[in-house]
Amino acid sequence: MDRFKLGKKWFWIGIAAGLLNPILGLIYGIALVVEKDHRKEGIIVIIWTIVWAVISYYLSIWLVKQGYLPTFELKSPGKLIR
Numbered sequence: 488m489d490r491f492k493l494g495k496k497w498f499w500i501g502i503a504a505g506l507l508n509p510i511l512g513l514i515y516g517i518a519l520v521v522e523k524d525h526r527k528e529g530i531i532v533i534i535w536t537i538v539w540a541v542i543s544y545y546l547s548i549w550l551v552k553q554g555y556l557p558t559f560e561l562k563s564p565g566k567l568i569r
Contacts, residue, residue: 498528505536509543512536
């Protein structure tokens with residue numbers, strides 16, 4: 488029973504990591520997939536991370552178009568003076 492609780496805790500940590508940082512979620516999900524006991528949890532974490540990354544990408548584009556997020560424009564400094 489303790490092993491299930493420990494595995495469940497690390498599963499939810501993986502979901503939270505994927506929510507906060509998709510790269511970290513992918514790395515953690517791959518680490519779980521490598522272990523035989525946590526293969527299903529790893530696949531779920533990887534899928535959740537990819538889905539959340541796509542959702543947040545399109546959501547951020549939509550929020551910029553609606554004016555809720557600021558837009559940034561990068562300007563080149565021009566020619567270098569030697």
